[in-house]
Amino acid sequence: MSGGVLMHILRRASRSLWENLYLNAVATGVIAAALLLVGVTLTVQQNLSALVDSWDRDVHISAYFHHDVPEARRFDKRDQVAQDPRVVGVRYISEADAQDWLLERTARLEGVLEELGPAALPASLEITLAAEAGTPGEVARFATDLEDPDLEFIDFGQEWVEHFNAFLSLLELLAAVLGSLIFLAAVFLVINTVNLVVFNRRDELEVQKLVGATNATITAPFLLEGLAQGLVGGGLALVGLWTVHRLVVVRLQIALGLHMAGDLAALSALSLLGLVMAGAVLGLLAAWLAVARFLSRAP
Amino acid sequence: MIRLYHVTKRYGEVDALHDVSVHVEKGAFVYVTGPSGAGKSTMLKMLYGAVRPTEGKLLVGGVDVSAIPRRNMYKLRRNIGVVFQDFKLIARRNVAENVGLALEVLGTPREEIRRRVNAVLGVVGLKGRGHEYPPTLSGGEQQRVAVARAIINDPSILLADEPTGNLDGAMAIEVMEILQAINLRGTTVMVATHDAALMQRFPYRVLRFRGGRLVRA
Structure with a gap:
């Protein structure tokens, strides 16, 4: 791919982000909301595991x-x-x-x-x-x-330990199922939102195909847009998680005097990075699916 | 330049084109005509790879179009300019951006695009109008922008599907004169039309279709 084509792709992506500001904001918001929910689920799961670990240690x-x-x-x-x-x-x-x-x-x-x-x-x-x-x-x-x-x-309190562990396993399973469903719903929503962006620009994309643009040249700007939406959405989710942790969880913990397993912990830096990367993957995947669908139907 | 050997295009039970064989020489100007549903647009769509023949063989510049994979169709289209009845201009891009799009997707430097856009706008009589937007132009001007976009990368073939269909008489003549000028520079031009008056005024070879069959070549 030549430098000129790369410049064209970058210009198209930045221009489209600006021209479709509302739709892009919606896609970013959907990604942020989904990742926030996944993040909250992970945080709850992590704290439950920590709680179990601490109780296990005290057997x-x-x-x-x-x-x-x-x-x-x-x-x-x-x-x-x-x-x-x-x-x-x-x-x-x-x-x-x-x-x-x-x-x-x-x-x-x-x-x-x-x-x-x-x-x-x-x-x-x-x-x-x-x-x-x-x-x-x-x-x-x-x-x-x-x-x-x-x-x-x-x-050794056998019955109680068994019941409690069974309960926690169920909670972890529910959290995993819930997290997966939220992620799938987010993929679906983001794909549909990016579909709207593609639909909004179908005239331009059709003309690009007719004048000899390659599929890669047409797809790449959308992938960049998707990546940007995913990264910004991930960043917003982190801000949301921090806000939830500082303003809700910690205050609730203090108010209720919950110190069973020490302070309720936020996600680790690695998990937070993973969350942002998941946003990037989500944005890329949604953009790729939406454009691939258009290209499969274009003349 | 263009050769069709027993080409048939079938949609379900209906033949949009049936057993068409024809040869168009390099540098020719040809009309494709016939009533609505005769197969004019299908013929042109096949030439730029939007539709594949069900049977037969179709060569453009010696290349078998039906053998080109979809993902490589761009190679063919970079050598063919296409003009549509509804212009297919992008309303939110100005004239210069619409015309330069064919070069932009090739990665042509911006300065080169600017230079060639100005030159080609001169050819279609729109010099200095590059900053205007399609919705502010008349139908004839919009079609001239579409022609400029189609010829900016010097294609060897120019296909025009009812290019004067949305224009009044004077504007239609303007556009035909431009197509004629482009043909005189050596480009093979194929125009789908059912405007008999226009064909009389600009007499060239006629491929007449009826019910998907070529009845006059």
Whole structure:
């Protein structure tokens, strides 16, 4: 492609952007809105995953000893558990420690506990698992491995963890489906908007074909327009995401005192860059499809 | 320059052209005539590659047009100028931009485009009118702009589909005189028309069609 043709393409693209300002603004707005929705969906998904990760990391297992197990065997068991690579922390809690802990929180039970005697609460090991061992399957497997005649009961909240993970998987699936639908709807809307631009200029495009323009010469200005719409749309979506995060999410978090997983995070720089690139791809794809459709029908 | 061998163009059950064989010499001026629906426009559309023959062979400048892939049709069209009854001018582009479009898509430098646009506007009697817009021009002037656009890259063939169909008598004569002048410079000119008076005033070879068949060559 010669320099002259390149100049022609650039001139056509810039001129068309200006001449079809309204339609181009609509296409850009549609891209921005779609990417904003996708961005919000991704942000929600990312924060949910972070929440799950943080809860996974905090998976604790309590293993309660029989009363008649000597303290030396309890310590042996503690040391044995600590050797397991899946374990990041293990703490021995004696009957007395357990009683103190309970009394700290419910002083009114003092009389009851005195009547029950020092063996009212069993000694236990409080085990913290590594994040990678925090999935329901891994926790259950660890609990099975832990089983021992000295241990009376192992509590790892199996049912709750399974239900919660199933719920989060469903949420992630919904977010993925919703994000895909939004993206497809955006492609459809942008293609139709670019179709309007092409329709608006069909007389000019027909004449270009008749005087010997190549398909590439006709298509390229539209691709540049689509690229510009996508990049500007992506940029606007980032501004929208920042606005939503600063003005809505953070204020809501403060107002509701939501600090379950730390501050609700915005998308990473890489994800934001990906969002802008998705805008560029969306703009290019829509422009290419619209012009290809015209060219397939042109004489 | 143009050769058709047993060319048929069929739309469904209807033959728009039927078994047409004809030869047009280089530098000739030829009328394609006949009543509405005779096949005049189909014949011209085939020559610039907008329509492909269903049967037969069509050579333009020695090249088999029906064998050119759609994506390469631009090569043929750069050697053929086309003028339409409805002018096909772009209303939002001025006269100079309309005329220069054929050079612009080739990547011709702007200064060269400007020079050649001025020259060709002189040929069609519109010198100094390049800054005006098509809607402000008369029908005859618009058709002269269309002719200027068609000849700016010196095509070897000029096809005109009812170029005087929307013009009154005086304007039609003006346009025909321009086409005649272009033909005298060596360009093969083929004009589709059903204006008998015009053909009498500018007598050239006539290809007469009726119902898609060539009845006089």
